[in-house]
Amino acid sequence: MPAIPVPRFDQFYRYAELTQLLQDYAAAAPQLVELRSIGKSHEGRDIWLAVLTHTATGDDADKPALWVDGNIHAAELTASTACLYWLHKLVSGHGDDREITQLLDTRVVYLCPRLNPDGAELALADRPRHIRASTRPWPWDEDAVDGLTVEDIDGDGRVLTMRIPDPHGPYKKHPEDPRLMVARAPGEFGGDYYRLMPEGTLTNWDGLTINVNKDKEGLDLNRNFPAYWRQEFEQVGAGPYPTSEPEVRAMVDFIVRHPNIGAAVSFHTHSGVILRPMGTQSDDDMTPEDLWIYKRLSDLGARLTGYPAVSAFHEFKYHPKEVITGTQDWVYEHLGALFWTVEIWAPNKEAGITDYQWIEWYREHPVEDDLKLLKWSDEQCGGQAYVDWQPFMHPQLGAVEIGGWDRLNFWRNPPPALREREAARFPAWLTTLGLSLPRLEVLRTEVRALGPETWRVRFAVANAGYLPSYVSKRALERKTVRGTVFRIHLPAGAVLASGLPRIVGGHLEGHAAKVSQQAFLPNRDITGDRAVAEWIVKAPIGTRLALEASADRAGTVRTEVTLD
Numbered sequence: 001m002p003a004i005p006v007p008r009f010d011q012f013y014r015y016a017e018l019t020q021l022l023q024d025y026a027a028a029a030p031q032l033v034e035l036r037s038i039g040k041s042h043e044g045r046d047i048w049l050a051v052l053t054h055t056a057t058g059d060d061a062d063k064p065a066l067w068v069d070g071n072i073h074a075a076e077l078t079a080s081t082a083c084l085y086w087l088h089k090l091v092s093g094h095g096d097d098r099e100i101t102q103l104l105d106t107r108v109v110y111l112c113p114r115l116n117p118d119g120a121e122l123a124l125a126d127r128p129r130h131i132r133a134s135t136r137p138w139p140w141d142e143d144a145v146d147g148l149t150v151e152d153i154d155g156d157g158r159v160l161t162m163r164i165p166d167p168h169g170p171y172k173k174h175p176e177d178p179r180l181m182v183a184r185a186p187g188e189f190g191g192d193y194y195r196l197m198p199e200g201t202l203t204n205w206d207g208l209t210i211n212v213n214k215d216k217e218g219l220d221l222n223r224n225f226p227a228y229w230r231q232e233f234e235q236v237g238a239g240p241y242p243t244s245e246p247e248v249r250a251m252v253d254f255i256v257r258h259p260n261i262g263a264a265v266s267f268h269t270h271s272g273v274i275l276r277p278m279g280t281q282s283d284d285d286m287t288p289e290d291l292w293i294y295k296r297l298s299d300l301g302a303r304l305t306g307y308p309a310v311s312a313f314h315e316f317k318y319h320p321k322e323v324i325t326g327t328q329d330w331v332y333e334h335l336g337a338l339f340w341t342v343e344i345w346a347p348n349k350e351a352g353i354t355d356y357q358w359i360e361w362y363r364e365h366p367v368e369d370d371l372k373l374l375k376w377s378d379e380q381c382g383g384q385a386y387v388d389w390q391p392f393m394h395p396q397l398g399a400v401e402i403g404g405w406d407r408l409n410f411w412r413n414p415p416p417a418l419r420e421r422e423a424a425r426f427p428a429w430l431t432t433l434g435l436s437l438p439r440l441e442v443l444r445t446e447v448r449a450l451g452p453e454t455w456r457v458r459f460a461v462a463n464a465g466y467l468p469s470y471v472s473k474r475a476l477e478r479k480t481v482r483g484t485v486f487r488i489h490l491p492a493g494a495v496l497a498s499g500l501p502r503i504v505g506g507h508l509e510g511h512a513a514k515v516s517q518q519a520f521l522p523n524r525d526i527t528g529d530r531a532v533a534e535w536i537v538k539a540p541i542g543t544r545l546a547l548e549a550s551a552d553r554a555g556t557v558r559t560e561v562t563l564d
Helices: 015-028 078-093 098-106 117-123 246-257 288-305 327-334 367-380 407-411 416-423 427-436 473-478
Strands: 033-040 046-052 065-070 108-112 147-150 161-165 171-173 181-183 194-198 200-203 261-269 273-276 309-311 338-344 386-394 398-405 440-451 454-463 485-489 495-498 502-504 530-538 544-551 555-562
Touching (some): 015 117, 065 078, 078 098, 078 108, 171 194, 261 327, 261 427, 288 338, 440 544, 440 555, 454 485, 454 544, 485 530, 530 544
Parallel strands (some): 065 261
Antiparallel strands (some): 033 046, 273 338, 440 454
């Protein structure tokens, strides 16, 4: 059997290399890894899913599941790295690491390292373009006829910033470090000023006005999910209708077909923060029991990863008067499964900037922060994060300078030397989330003779997980899960005298403490984690009966009893 591969975490894999790496894992550990394609991208690439579980202990569909994905946004490539890092930890740790072994023996991880292979391939091209999501043109399939198209024009493989001297420009050189461009002060005049614009080419320029064109590929896959989908005039990039895009439809179809998925994590970049629901409403409008468990598991994530965990609605809005919707709204607010978005990497924090708000900082911050970042680039990144300005003869603008932040390689994503360190933050938390999922176990079976060839059969199961079998109150409100389902399978010659072949029982609580020991009122449902089904069967002595119990998010258990 081939050896387990060891990925390079300091590089981003092109599609063919990523495909080969995933195939190598499946070949090296077939008892732990199955590689599936859940669909085709817009350009026809397979969207790969690694199914991670110990098959000797059962099929993936019979086990509670955690979904993890990355790289839904094209240039957010470290999201894929984080998935590959955990994949390697799971495969190499099974049998040696206690938690990983328990996870893969009792649960399943559905891991999609690159949900948007087309966009990532464009971001990694020799002449890259840093679009947000899909490569499908939206809302119109037309090339720009005027304006500035953002792209690499000097052939260095980077998309930087152009600066042009202009007495009406809003920027000037910092007096202590002329590389740094800072905002012109109110009422200021008489200095040397500049206009800044993205690196790119101009079409039909009139010599005066410049507008930066939106990407021709303006469709954002993370706005294409069914929950709270809105048209383009309300939510930019949402596409023509919910799940219109094959990448989103592949994910939605898979999750709907796998009700065993009780929680999910989606990796993005950047900000160095864990985001929890809700995205469209405040905590005051949230189901309290769900908010409590979210805070508990999010705080655990903060401790284990070093990233703060915050509310998407309260602390991570792009605009204070607007909300955006996407994966988390569908997974939690529609389906009632738990969901987190992880924004990997915070370059400002890396530079020693600690007092900042994630979104507000990008609107405005003190120039001292920029100086700290420039120092970080010089001392920790070899001067490559902030590129020195170099003269360039632009085909339309004439003499310009190109430089500034390399956003793809040092801002949207960590520099190569730090990518593994960032990815290593998450396995402990992800593993704990997986081990917290509900899990059905056989508690007891009983057979009692009631008379000649008449038997009472009892089948008891329990939830061995931390979370309840329904996972969230939201799932109960939306009626997306049903209670424990018991089934009895009768061989020829056996009949039911009492009971039904399929019995739908109640939901099972987990072992998460509902209240503290000092609470005013005790928890009264002491055995809420258990359920029992009972049948009266008429059959000859020695008959074997197959029993089965399942809960949508807690898995399926099977056993047999002999009538004797």
